[in-house]
Amino acid sequence: MSAPAESPHPAASARISPKLGGATASGAATPAGPGPAPHQQNGPAQSQMQVPSGYGVHPQNYIAPSGHYPQGPGKMTSLSLDSQCGDYYSGLYTVPTQNVVTPNTANQQPGAQHMYGRGPPAPHIVGSTPGSFQGATSPTLHLHTSAAQRYSHFVNHYSSPAMYSANSSVASQGFPSTCAHYAMSTVSTAAYPSVSYPSLPAGDPYGQQMFTSQNAPTVRPLRENSFSDHSTAISHPSPLPPPPSHQYHQPQSLSGCSTLSWSASGLPSTQHNIVRNHTGSLATANSNPTNTVTDSLSCPVMQNVQPLKSSPVVSTVLSGASSTRTPPAANRPVEPVASVTQPSELLQQKEMITAQQEGTVPKEVYHKGPKVKEGMQYGDYVNNQASSAPTPLSSTSDDEEEEEEDEEAGVDSSSTTSSASPMPNSYDALEGGSYPDMLSSSASSPAPDPAPEPDPASAPAPASSAPQPSKMAKPFGYGYPTLQPGYQNATAPPNSGVPPSSPGYSGFQPYAQYPGMNQLSSSLGGLSLQSSPQPESLRPINLTQERNILPVIPVWAPVPNLNLDLKKLNCSPDSFRCTLTNIPQTQALLNKAKLPLGLLLHPFRDLTQLPVITSNTIVRCRSCRTYINPFVSFIDQRRWKCNLCYRVNDVPEEFMYNPLTRSYGEPHKRPEVQNSTVEFIASSDYMLRPPQPAVYLFVLDVSHNAVEAGYLTILCQSLLENLDKLPGDSRTRIGFMTFDSTIHFYNLQEGLSQPQMLIVSDIDDVFLPTPDSLLVNLYESKELIKDLLNALPNMFTNTRETHSALGPALQAAFKLMSPTGGRVSVFQTQLPSLGAGLLQSREDPNQRSSTKVVQHLGPATDFYKKLALDCSGQQTAVDLFLLSSQYSDLASLACMSKYSAGCIYYYPSFHYTHNPSQAEKLQKDLKRYLTRKIGFEAVMRIRCTKGLSMHTFHGNFFVRSTDLLSLANINPDAGFAVQLSIEENLTDTSLVCFQTALLYTSSKGERRIRVHTLCLPVVSSLADVYAGVDIQAAVCLLANMAVDRSVSSSLSDARDALVNAVVDSLSAYGSTVSNLQHSALIAPSSLKLFPLYVLALLKQKAFRTGTSTRLDDRVYAMCQIKCQPLVHLMKMIHPNLYRIDRLTDEGAIHVNDKVVPQPPLQKLSAEKLTREGAFLMDCGSVFYIWIGKSCDNHFIEDVLGYPNFASIPQKMTHLPELDTLSSERARSFITWLRDNRPLSPILHVVKDESPAKTEFFQHLIEDRTEAAFSYYEFLLHIQQQICK
């Protein structure tokens, strides 16, 4: 094996190099080892390819840490994931910790090696290369690291299988990582084995890569030789591996000890390569050689490798370490060469290990990996929400440190061996592995452990077949997983018959989904059932014949088709989504695709983990002011290239030093560059004035109507309960105003015996009765405030005043707030009828169900808009609570919140006794409203790569310039949408990035900047554009655009535009498919839900016609569309329907020790409602439980607490806490759904016969109504339009 492998190397390398070379600058490096070379080189090459700026490299470096962790195990990955994904993968977190706990010797060693690779490399170099060679040393370090890491990876991969058999504990650790790897590998690699061979040569490749990158081909041989020598020498000493390993090694033997490690690493790397190939860019060229090798070698190799794992693994690892250590001397001579080449490498790879460190290196290096993580906890970084994150972090760091210590001795030596920058590959593998692991762990399914075993067995077979298909893959169009792997794992188990394997394989799915990768997918299909529900995003689907278009599990955001490390680093789709995860290269292409391009943002989302960075200098691009982010490229240690404007910037001195790790010269390891979501503590440069205190003003309607509705009681009660929980510090101020036809102020000055009411009746020229003491310090005047809140509900009980002078009251509020800014909460219960801003009733009730023209969607006056702009200018946001039973012209009133970045709550028919569900909703909303996070005097800037430009913004804010939104307040429930246009062709870049920076003052008076960065690939073919559609984001963006259209033009225009969006995109797709049957309505899988969602939009309150809809309801729905984040908006548009009378634990997930059943989604059609069942509909802000007429009495009794159907009351809003299994399941499921959203929805139990059922049935959007199409009719309509 070894011989062939080696021989192929040169040849392969020769072949490959040109191909790669074309693709990447580093291409030259490739020649060394066919298998490994491609891997390593591919890694860098690809990165380079895709990201000219060197994205790849960075990420890789970054990732590397994560890689270490995962192996060392799971911990790191979990951490990294957490930081990136936040809530998303919360489940995963727990698992990693477990992994960490298991102290496997083998694992630890790998981990140690990993550590090695990173930090240690520098030390190694130190000895060998003096300052003169710094450049060289750094590369060497890279090599080292890469090798070490790979090694570790290798170990993990292999070891893990072996591990299983040998040690359970080991298995646990190795498992996750291995699983992931496998998953990755399986798809990509049948390649595995083959890969491994190449990996043998990999040692060479490493060196080569170094060289190649350096552009010194001549040097290569030398390098390789030296390497090989070292490695060989080393390897021998280390009693590595059994025969199988020998095979590898022998070929490697040439390369030496290092080869072992390399080979190991090579395997993963090759896999990565393969994966990447699949993904696309390098694919064909690289894959071919590798594949060929792999095919022949694959099976045997795999086997061989595995045996090594258990016993050998540890030894191998050690050997690797030792080898690395010993070699230094040997390497040193070599190094000079490396050094020469290195400069180029540095540029390309950008690994930032500095020669300077060399002296200090050993310790620093060690610390770095762990410390960075720790840093998150203690140092400069502060986990905002320390609760969840810290523990895992700490544990991991500790473990790693230990590992590092063990290896310290070896580190020095190892550094010498360092090879080129293959790291990325290994990282990829690691990450890939970690991902699945995370997922599996999160899923809580037992799968993780079993998974690995199946992998090895299954892997070989698929591998052989798989690799070739992978070659086929397009450059960018890898797989477009519709579901996130994690998610799938969690939910899928129930569906899939093969739980154990599934977790491991889930990782593959993305790959499996490649278009054209039928072989892969089929082979995978056998492995995991999960892949089957997720068709390739381009698979054509005949919509009219697909009866069950809705997947049984919720639709998740597609993962951008990036290489793994970038994917890992990318922003969580919860915060940042793009309608097209593949950005078309030109506007012409975008126009051809007929799809909306835009971003959906949820920037201030509650995060469970967020790296917070305190630093004197916040590193930003000097020309475009972009914050440094994971997707920038480091040209060398001192310079980085902006990924948005491509300007080359200096790395400030301070950035070179990482205070957390007390290490110097690794700017790419700073958390800013390792997390796509970070928060900076801003200096005074970011303040126009001292940070404002939290100021809250409540403006309350106390006219007869308001008192009658009785909201005051609820509000005052909520305020009393949450007074201490209001976000703020010791400076927090609060004030109250009430109004009817006059305006009442309350003097709450400390020292008064009771609140003093001041009445201003001159509403034409409002003035403040006293300059201060109307807004008082919350803590100094708490007693008075409480007195007032207790008294308020009863103060106006006998009022006969029916007028409402809202306008003047708002003017007064503005005057009161303008010195500080803050939040004004307005409670209004009727149409303002006095003073400025008075409104007339514009609604004609007879027109409510008109199918033609819906008027008055826009404001009647610009008074509220102007007021809002004034408020916005004074950093004051106005939040509107409209609790009315009659028309209140929300279209006009909403302006006060829309343009001041406030939020709008609407409670139609509110009455505290007659409508208890609304009262309860108000209560819950208030609790959330009063206690949620808040940011003051905020601005949000959205930047994107040169060539793209922001077109239109949607949400509540004031647009102050082309990319700057002025947000007086920002709250965690605010979502935004941005339409984008492509102004210049993106032909010279393969990646585009978007960055939102939200600068705000926290309630504690800190100025902070929250930065999200999203990175997406650019594609040039229409098929790739379609493959990358994020249909949910697209639909939400369309909904936003439709709202604008209905206001500026007309509702029917907007409806037509929605339908046309579907028609155009589907016909555009149809024209790209040559073999289109014209009789059928064909959509790519990524668009299969498009018609359904648009139909849902057309039946949404905001856009429906023909159904009686009150104007205020309609306008409120529009307001929600504009300002809800995507997750909530999607539920509003297309509710989720579950059958809950037969909940089982099959596929259940575990959350906080509770079992949460995961019933499949039902389509929204009455055909799914059986009279024997009970169904839960989740509409986002409201839940309906529909009870069928002949529903099982057991269910009614066990869950609802009534003996039979007839005895269920008409209005029921709670599920009783019964001590039965089914009740427990139902309640835990509903609680789980509720916990996932900020505003706690109210629950309505709807009996089959009750009048309330119309409410429920109007959400069954697939059914026909008098005024609207059924889903099938809608499809036919679309088809007709297309054929026209």
Next chain:
Amino acid sequence: AFTFAAFCYMLALLLTAALIFFAIWHIIAFDELKTDYKNPIDQCNTLNPLVLPEYLIHAFFCVMFLCAAEWLTLGLNMPLLAYHIWRYMSRPVMSGPGLYDPTTIMNADILAYCQKEGWCKLAFYLLAFFYYLYGMIYVLVSS
């Protein structure tokens, strides 16, 4: 001869020169908006008061040409007059005079539209300026 028509042309000449300045001001203002130099609220506050004067000036010499029975010149100006009327009729809900709403002005479509409008008007006014010059001389020289 110095007829009423000649007077109209001279007046139009002067007023068109003023309108050219209006148009240039308009273009600069929107360019400033696009390049983030100005706050849209301020910019709208400076632009809005100028809208009606511009329209009125144009309408004024249209009426003058009507009185002078310069039908060709009037005909050339009618499209712009109609456009002005349409533009002002379809303005957003505003309490003050003017066309520009600071909340929508930053919309790329509207911004681009306004910029284009500025350039078109500038071109129109420039051509009109020379046409009026020609017309004035023609009327003065003739007869």
